[in-house]
Amino acid sequence: MTTPMNPAALNAALMRECIDACLTCLKACENCAAACLQEPELQMFRDCIRLDRDCADACDLTARLLLRGSDMHPDACRMCAQACAACAAECERHAHHHEHCRVCAEACRACEAACRKLAA
Template sequence: MEDNILSLLNSIYECQSACKYCFNACLEEARIDMMRRCIKRTVECAEICEHTASSLAYTGDFTHEVLSICIKACEECAAECRKHNHLHCMECAKSCSECAEACHDYMDEYRKIA
């Protein structure tokens, strides 16, 4: 189980980093007005990833709920980033999708044990 948590944490931190990078890159785009929703999603997703990683590290009582929120944030961020043809958005969407999948897998594994 510990290897699963470490793998999940790695995926969460990668997603958080991709979101932060995407946020900064979006701010540099020429038509920033079209990027507002993407900017908002990436900031929110990065913050939720940070909270999720902390919750996992402490094995809190609300880990399942926190993971559910992380999945939703990652899926929403990925969907928004896919609307844009920028490389940073495509990479962010990929990382967010992988993080959501990793959270799902962890929750499935956790249910088998509990």
């Protein structure tokens, strides 16, 4: 029989999950932006690059606030989830032809979900 996890341990587990998701998403967004800059149709990727960079910054800030146990983390998580949703939607437009966009969209959706769960 398993014992139920206490609220403090559950919150710590959710925070670790969110930090990991933020760092994974940060890396995917930076990789996607760099790859988009190498695409021959650069103008087509302008919004993708902008959203990749915004999302990467949101993920970085959120991970840092979570790591230091800041009381601002719920607001940061909500902001990060919004940035991830916007970035994922844009990357999904290109995902069928560009692996970097597919990987980024998946990381963004996972981070969005982790941030929304923690902010709730």
